[in-house]
Amino acid sequence: MIEERWTMAARGLRAAADFWSVRFVDERTDDHTVRNDVSLPLRHQRERGAMVTAWAGAGSGYAATADLSAGGVQRALEIATARAQACAAHALIDHREITRPGQSGSYVSPNAQAALPSRREWIERLARECAGANVDARIVERVAGMQVTHSDQLYLTSDGVRIEQQFRFLMPSLSAVAHDDGDTQERTLNGHFGALAQGGIEVLARYGFDGAGARIADEALQLLSAPNCPTGRRDLLLMPDQMALQIHESIGHPLELDRILGDERNYAGWSFVKPEMFGHYQYGSALLNVTFDPDRRDQAAAYAFDDDGSAASRQYLIRAGVLERALGGALSQQRTGLPGVANSRASNWNRPPIDRMANLNVEPGDQSLDSMIAGIEHGILMKTNTSWSIDDHRNKFQFGCEFGQLIEQGKLTHVVKRPGYRGISASFWRSLKAVGDASTREVYGTSMCGKGEPVQVIRVGHASPACVFSDVEVFGGA
Amino acid sequence: MAQMFIARGVEAIDWHAHFFMLAEAIERMRRPGETVLSVFAGERSDFIRFNAGAVRQSGQVEQGRLTLRVAQGARQAYSTFDLGGDAHVDLSDVSDALAVLRESLLDAPDDPHLLFDTGSWTRSTRRDGRLPDPRALAELVARSARGLDFVGFYAGGTLSRGFASTTGSRGWYEVENFNFSWSLYQPNGLAIKTTYAGDAWDDAVFADAVREAAARLPVLLRAPHVLKPGGYRAWLAPSALAELLKSAAQGGFSARAHASSTSPLYKLNTGAATFDERVSIAESLELGISPAFNDDGYLRASVPLISAGRAVGRLTSARSAREYGLEPNGALPQEMPTSLAMAGGDLAQDDVLARLGTGLYIGNLWYVNLSDRMNCRLTGMTRFATFWVEDGEIVAPVGATRFDDSLYGLLGERLEALGAQPELRLSDFTWGQRAIGGLHLPGALVKSFELVL
Numbered sequence: 001m002i003e004e005r006w007t008m009a010a011r012g013l014r015a016a017a018d019f020w021s022v023r024f025v026d027e028r029t030d031d032h033t034v035r036n037d038v039s040l041p042l043r044h045q046r047e048r049g050a051m052v053t054a055w056a057g058a059g060s061g062y063a064a065t066a067d068l069s070a071g072g073v074q075r076a077l078e079i080a081t082a083r084a085q086a087c088a089a090h091a092l093i094d095h096r097e098i099t100r101p102g103q104s105g106s107y108v109s110p111n112a113q114a115a116l117p118s119r120r121e122w123i124e125r126l127a128r129e130c131a132g133a134n135v136d137a138r139i140v141e142r143v144a145g146m147q148v149t150h151s152d153q154l155y156l157t158s159d160g161v162r163i164e165q166q167f168r169f170l171m172p173s174l175s176a177v178a179h180d181d182g183d184t185q186e187r188t189l190n191g192h193f194g195a196l197a198q199g200g201i202e203v204l205a206r207y208g209f210d211g212a213g214a215r216i217a218d219e220a221l222q223l224l225s226a227p228n229c230p231t232g233r234r235d236l237l238l239m240p241d242q243m244a245l246q247i248h249e250s251i252g253h254p255l256e257l258d259r260i261l262g263d264e265r266n267y268a269g270w271s272f273v274k275p276e277m278f279g280h281y282q283y284g285s286a287l288l289n290v291t292f293d294p295d296r297r298d299q300a301a302a303y304a305f306d307d308d309g310s311a312a313s314r315q316y317l318i319r320a321g322v323l324e325r326a327l328g329g330a331l332s333q334q335r336t337g338l339p340g341v342a343n344s345r346a347s348n349w350n351r352p353p354i355d356r357m358a359n360l361n362v363e364p365g366d367q368s369l370d371s372m373i374a375g376i377e378h379g380i381l382m383k384t385n386t387s388w389s390i391d392d393h394r395n396k397f398q399f400g401c402e403f404g405q406l407i408e409q410g411k412l413t414h415v416v417k418r419p420g421y422r423g424i425s426a427s428f429w430r431s432l433k434a435v436g437d438a439s440t441r442e443v444y445g446t447s448m449c450g451k452g453e454p455v456q457v458i459r460v461g462h463a464s465p466a467c468v469f470s471d472v473e474v475f476g477g478a
Numbered sequence: 479m480a481q482m483f484i485a486r487g488v489e490a491i492d493w494h495a496h497f498f499m500l501a502e503a504i505e506r507m508r509r510p511g512e513t514v515l516s517v518f519a520g521e522r523s524d525f526i527r528f529n530a531g532a533v534r535q536s537g538q539v540e541q542g543r544l545t546l547r548v549a550q551g552a553r554q555a556y557s558t559f560d561l562g563g564d565a566h567v568d569l570s571d572v573s574d575a576l577a578v579l580r581e582s583l584l585d586a587p588d589d590p591h592l593l594f595d596t597g598s599w600t601r602s603t604r605r606d607g608r609l610p611d612p613r614a615l616a617e618l619v620a621r622s623a624r625g626l627d628f629v630g631f632y633a634g635g636t637l638s639r640g641f642a643s644t645t646g647s648r649g650w651y652e653v654e655n656f657n658f659s660w661s662l663y664q665p666n667g668l669a670i671k672t673t674y675a676g677d678a679w680d681d682a683v684f685a686d687a688v689r690e691a692a693a694r695l696p697v698l699l700r701a702p703h704v705l706k707p708g709g710y711r712a713w714l715a716p717s718a719l720a721e722l723l724k725s726a727a728q729g730g731f732s733a734r735a736h737a738s739s740t741s742p743l744y745k746l747n748t749g750a751a752t753f754d755e756r757v758s759i760a761e762s763l764e765l766g767i768s769p770a771f772n773d774d775g776y777l778r779a780s781v782p783l784i785s786a787g788r789a790v791g792r793l794t795s796a797r798s799a800r801e802y803g804l805e806p807n808g809a810l811p812q813e814m815p816t817s818l819a820m821a822g823g824d825l826a827q828d829d830v831l832a833r834l835g836t837g838l839y840i841g842n843l844w845y846v847n848l849s850d851r852m853n854c855r856l857t858g859m860t861r862f863a864t865f866w867v868e869d870g871e872i873v874a875p876v877g878a879t880r881f882d883d884s885l886y887g888l889l890g891e892r893l894e895a896l897g898a899q900p901e902l903r904l905s906d907f908t909w910g911q912r913a914i915g916g917l918h919l920p921g922a923l924v925k926s927f928e929l930v931l
Contacts, residue, residue, distance in 0.1 A: 039587045044578065046559040049541065062537030067562035083536045086613035090620045092532035120585050141738040179739035182750065184852055186740065263529045265629045265669065266661045269844075269861075348910070350539045389847045391859045391878040393667065396931050398857050398880060400849055418850055422880070422931055453631035454525055454539075454908030478853040478884060 001026060002154045002164055006050075009070040010156045017054035017081040019100055020158045022073060023307060024050045025349035027151040032119065034126040035143045037134075042119060049349035054080035055095040059088030064350040098334055100159055101309025107165040110297045111200035116170075122146050129213030133176045138224065139217050140184075141177040146170065147447075155309055163305045169459065170203040171196040171447060174212050178220035185223035185417055187216040187402055190241045191385050196300040196445035196459060206298070206443065219403060222415050229404050229419035229476030235379035235433075236421055236472040237372060240442035242401055243362060244462035245385040248449070250425035251283075251290055252357040252460070254394035255317060256451075257328025257340055259355070268451045269392030272426055273323070275336050281323040284429030289363040290318040292327065292341045299461030300445025301358035305342065308353050312342035317360075321430075328355050347456035354452050359461040365435025372434045372468050379407040380474055382419045390425075398422040418477035428469065436465030491563035493520040493542050493638045494604075494650055500544065500561075501642035503569055507576055508644045514576070515594060517545040517773045518640035520561075521912050524612035526632040528660065531623040533616045541911065542638075545773070546572065548579040552588035555579045593796040593806065595775035598646030603769070607654030607677030609634045618681055622688045623660075626695075630660025634679075637912055639769045651769035651914075653677065657906045658684065661862065662691050668698040668875050671842060671862040675904045694863075703866035703874040709926035711837030713830055713867075714888075716901040716921045721843040723759075723818060723917065725856055726885050728848075731761070731783050732813035733794040737802050742854045742885075746789045751854075751886050753787035754893040760784075761793060761809075762819035767904065768915040771808075778808030783815075787890075816915035823896025825923060832870040833895065833923060839865040839872065840927075849882050857882040857930075880931035888924050897921040 006024045013020065027047045033040040049066035050073055061083025063076040084095075117125065126144035133142040148170055155163040174189035189195055189212050197203045204210060238246060253259065254271040262270060273281075294302050294312035305311055310330045317325045328336065329344030332355055344353040373381070387400030404419030405412050423431075445461040497518045504514050520542035527534040542561040547554060557575040561568045610618070615632055622628075634656030641649035657675040672691045674684055714722070729735035730743035745751035761781040763770060770778050774796035782791050793809035810816065825833060841863030849857040860879045865872045897920030907913035 038590060041553075041589055041592075042555040042582050042586065044555075044557045044575075044582075046557075048560050049562075059533070060535070062535070064537070064539040064541070065562070066541055066560040067564060069562070069564065069567070072562060072564075079538050082613065083538065087526075087533040087536045087616045090532050090616040092529050092534045119582060123587070141740070177738055177740055182745070182748075182852070184739045184744070261529070262629060262663075263527065263534050265529075265663060266631055266659060266671070270667060350541055350910075352535055352537060354535075387847050387849050387857070389845045389849075389857050389859065389880075391880070392844055392861050393878065396859065396878060396880050398849065398882065398931070420849060424931075450909070453527055454523075454633060454912070455910075457909055477850040478855055 002152045006068060006154055009068060009073045012070050013074055013077055015054060015077050015081055015158065017056045017084060019055040020077055021053045021309065022050050022156050023349065024068065024154040025151065027149060027348065029147060029149040031145065031147050032122040032126060033143065033145040034123060034130040036141060037127065037130055039123050047348055050076065051346065051349050051352060052076040052080045053352065054084045056081055056084035057088040058091045058094040058096055059084040060091065060095045061087065062352045093331065093335060098331060101157060101161050102159065103311050104162045105304050105311065106163065107304035109166065109168045109198040111202065112166060112168040114200040116148060116201060129174055129209070132211065132213035133217035135214055135217045136221055138178050138180045138221060139176055140179045142213065142217070143175045144213065145173040155305070157309065161309055163309060165303055165305065167198060169196060169198055169300065172204055172207055172209045174216055176217035176220045178224045180224055183224060185220050187220040187223065188384060189216060190444055193446050193448045194241060194444055196447050197298055197443065198300060198302055199298055223403065223417040226415040226417045229380070229416040229474060231475045233471050234474050235376045236469045236474065237376065237379060237381040237407065237466060238469070239381065239383035239466050240440065240464045241384050241444055242382055243464035243467055244444040245388055245399060247360055247362055247462050247464060248357065248460065249388060249390045250394060250397055250428065252327065252360045254425060255327045256355045257326040257332035257336060257338065260326065261332060261335060264451065267453050269394065272393045272395045275338060277323055278326060278338055279324065282321055282430065283318050283323045284321045285432040286321045287365055287432050287435045288318055288321045288429055289316065291316055291361050291363060292343065293359045293361050294342070296359050296463065299359040299443055299463060300459045301461045306344045306353065307346045308344040310342035310344065315341050327357060345458060347458045351454060351456045354456065356451065356458050357449060357460045361463040362465065362467065364438045364441050364465045366437050367434050368437055369440050369466055372436060372466060373407055373412060374410040375434060376407045376468065377409060380419060381405045381407060381412065382421070387420065395425050397425060416476065419474065420476065421472050421474045423472055431469045431471060432467060433470045434468035436467060440466040490522050491540060491542065494652060496561070496563060497640040498642065498648065499565060500568060500572055501648070504572060505644055507573065511550055513549045514644045515547040515775055516642040519543045519911055520638045521635060523633055523635040523912055526612060526615055528619055528628060528630045531620055531626060531628040546575050546579060548576065548583065549592060549594065550583050552592055553583045553586045554589055554592050555582045555586060591797045591800040593774065593800040595647070596645050599777060600648045601770050601777065602650045604650070604652045605654065605677060608679050609654060609656055610679045618684065622685045626692055627663040628660055629663065630658065632656065632658045633908060633912060637914060639914065641771050641775065643775050647775050649769060649771035657904060659906060662695055664695060664698045666699065669862055670694050670698070697865065697872060698875045700874045702877045705876060705879055705929055707930050709928050711834065712924050712927035713834045713839050714922045714924065715841050716897065716919050717903060718840045718843045719919055719922050720903050720917050721846045721858065722856055722885060723820070723919065725846045725848060726854060727815050727818060731793045731815055733792040733798040733802065733804055734813055736792055740851065742848055742851050743789065744852060747792065753784060753889040755787040756823055756893065756896055757787045757889050758785050758821040760819050761815045762817050762918065765817045765819060765918055768816040772810055774806070776806055776808045781807050818917045820900065820919040822898050822900040822920040824898055825895040826898050830921070831867055834867050835870060836868045838876065838927060839867050854885040855882060856885060879929050881928055882930045883928040888922070888927065892925045893922060894925050895923040
């Protein structure tokens with residue numbers, strides 16, 4: 001909860017800094033899991049602390065502390081100020097030229113106050129799905145889980161800005177492992193950590209949680225008896241849960257402005273996108289429209305302000321295939337002179353904000369799923385990510401899915417296992433030849449986007465229709 | 479020379495004293511029939527990011543995270559929370575957490591897989607280090623990296639891990655160390671990455687390492703050698719092989735993953751596949767880079783995992799032991815290795831290029847992931863310091879290239895030699911907290927390494 005003592009602690013701060021901000025975070029997470037009909041013990045986690053940032057001359061410094069007393073926050077501010085002063089002569093960014101946040105406001109997740117099931121009720125609900133997946137002796141592991149997180153955040157600055165944001169996240173999960181004759185196949189509910197959203201109990205219905213245990217177990221068995229995905233070039237129909245990963249890795253990360261500026265080159269990498277491309281580069285076919293949309297409150301990464309205090313709003317990044325705008329917060333925008341978005345975000349109280357994805361979505365087109373399938377002569381449908389890898393410039397990728405189904409002469413045919421595909425971002429999106437309509441659009445989110453030094457693992461949301469890409473290299477297992 | 483800086487300075491929280499003060503208080507708060515296990519992870523870390531030789535971000539993080547596990551009969555529950563270092567506040571939070579845990583146990587079902595050590599032991603490791611003054615590093619880097627496109631990350635400070643149980647066990651592990659990795663980039667996007675890690679910082683060693691890396695840069699300006707998909711003879715430097723082993727170790731050595739048939743080394747574990755008989759791997763506590771106790775209260779010992787190419791052991795946590803009727807062997811709950819040691823071979827470092835002859839010298843791999851779990855196929859990219867070698871001479875850099883290959887082949891029939899001098903690679907992972915542990919392993923010369931894009 002946002003505590004009054006935090007405001008009091010900040011009100012009394014004294015600093016030699018030109019500017020300071022304090023971001024208090026109080027995040028509580030409950031994990032409920034049933035595995036093979038056994039309820040795992042409750043795990044409750046509370047992460048609570050403050051990130052203090054100071055600007056002094058050209059320099060900037062930070063200090064993170066879990067001592068939220070007035071004295072503790074004051075000590076953190078002194079450390080942050082000393083850091084800012086110490087690096088001022090060698091600062092990459094002259095913070096005297098950076099615009100300070102100036103707008104106050106608040107945000108609350110949808111249905112954040114609505115009651116949720118008790119621990120006992122969660123376990124009963126999870127146990128039903130876990131038992132429901134017990135459809136065959138070849139199902140060797142069944143896991144059903146629910147993670148509920150409340151995150152309350154207060155951002156205060158020396159200029160009097162006050163931003164309160166209160167989030168509630170739900171992340172259901174289901175998996176069924178089938179094993180027989182030396183082979184193992186797994187089906188999940190939209191991948192591991194792939195069904196994150198803000199809101200209340202309605203999140204379960206959105207992901208089709210109730211009754212899914214039996215369905216995914218049956219699909220795992222289908223995969224067990226299926227042939228390997230064939231190797232060759234085919235049209236590729238990606239369902240929305242795999243589109244989420246495709247968007248994330250080969251649009252989201254390459255468009256992060258701090259990455260384009262080289263900040264991430266020692267770890268996460270650089271980008272094939274260069275600053276001079278914005279405004280004219282043909283990123284994808286004319287069917288490709290991509291938005292940064294913090295206003296979709298049912299998605300995992302909706303918010304009103306980023307963690308540097310910038311007000312967030314929906315923006316097109318790619319329109320009709322042309323690259324318009326970067327994923328860069330106020331700091332990166334000033335460094336480059338490029339248009340960006342409010343996406344300077346931190347994973348928790350103990351990490352400083354950097355440019356991150358948030359809700360990054362492909363906008364719907366005009367084709368039904370049936371019409372897209374009917375338009376494919378030699379293709380394959382893939383869904384649910386299970387393997388992902390992409391180069392340090394976010395170009396050469398290889399992704400694997402849990403479930404594949406061949407498409408021949410406009411019809412879905414047999415199921416194949418271990419479907420994978422590879423390509424190059426810079427050309428892959430230009431092969432986009434059909435975009436599903438709103439009826440095919442689904443919303444996904446994950447808590448597992450990693451980036452930065454020190455590493456920050458953060459929540460992101462991706463909504464997408466099903467999409468068709470032409471002439472893609474696909475393959476199966478060994 | 480930069481001023482030396484002792485991280486455990488006057489303002490730092492004494493997590494050792496604080497944790498054991500809390501442990502004693504928890505003993506007093508314990509109710510009849512309860513067992514309380516306390517697990518602590520703390521650090522005071524300095525983090526500095528550099529880009530273009532200048533400071534991008536600089537700061538300090540002080541954190542201490544306590545996990546309380548209350549067991550009553552066959553029921554148990556966990557609570558984890560951040561400590562601020564103030565005795566009054568933290569004791570109040572401990573009391574509140576215990577109350578919530580007790581409440582949750584009232585309607586909790588019995589846990590048939592509950593198991594923890596009920597013994598009483600004491601272990602303590604504390605190693606002071608000599609760390610650089612983070613305030614002086616900006617100047618040192620600016621001076622050392624003049625004229626270079628230097629991008630890097632310094633992480634240093636005190637790491638601590640603690641364990642206490644109301645059955646009387648007490649464990650503490652505390653080290654001061656640093657890990658500074660940096661990349662020197664050429665305008666064509668190719669780079670060489672270097673890591674300077676340890677517990678005795680020396681400005682001169684850092685400056686020499688930057689100079690040595692800079693001296694290797696010119697070769698990156700040569701026209702990159704373009705390789706078509708196919709198999710290539712290759713030397714995997716220890717840092718490259720480490721990426722493969724780390725991916726395979728995600729479940730590969732886990733008793734639970736094997737029992738649920740999801741281990742990427744399932745075929746090795748069942749005997750359906752083997753590695754070359756020169757391959758031996760163990761979880762080695764002798765490396766001294768991780769605590770000698772685990773969260774379940776067990777003292778840890780080394781565990782042979784692969785001997786002469788065959789699976790000989792698995793990491794078995796207390797929970798898996800109870801579930802599958804096995805003996806716990808000190809594994810962490812995740813059953814991931816923390817101190818993986820692979821035996822070396824007979825290929826001297828000075829002979830690597832000559833023995834490779836013509837092929838790939840792979841300095842690092844990046845973004846490795848399983849592409850076919852049951853066949854332990856891994857895909858990923860070459861990155862940093864990957865070269866084309868002809869007749870034992872480096873002739874050109876190789877741009878980012880994708881591979882997809884099976885560890886059974888690379889460490890099996892296609893393994894030609896293992897390096898004679900295993901290297902210690904301390905973990906540089908900083909997800910939520912600075913990691914402990916690492917790997918000790920050689921490089922590997924393979925007859926063929928499969929490139930696909």
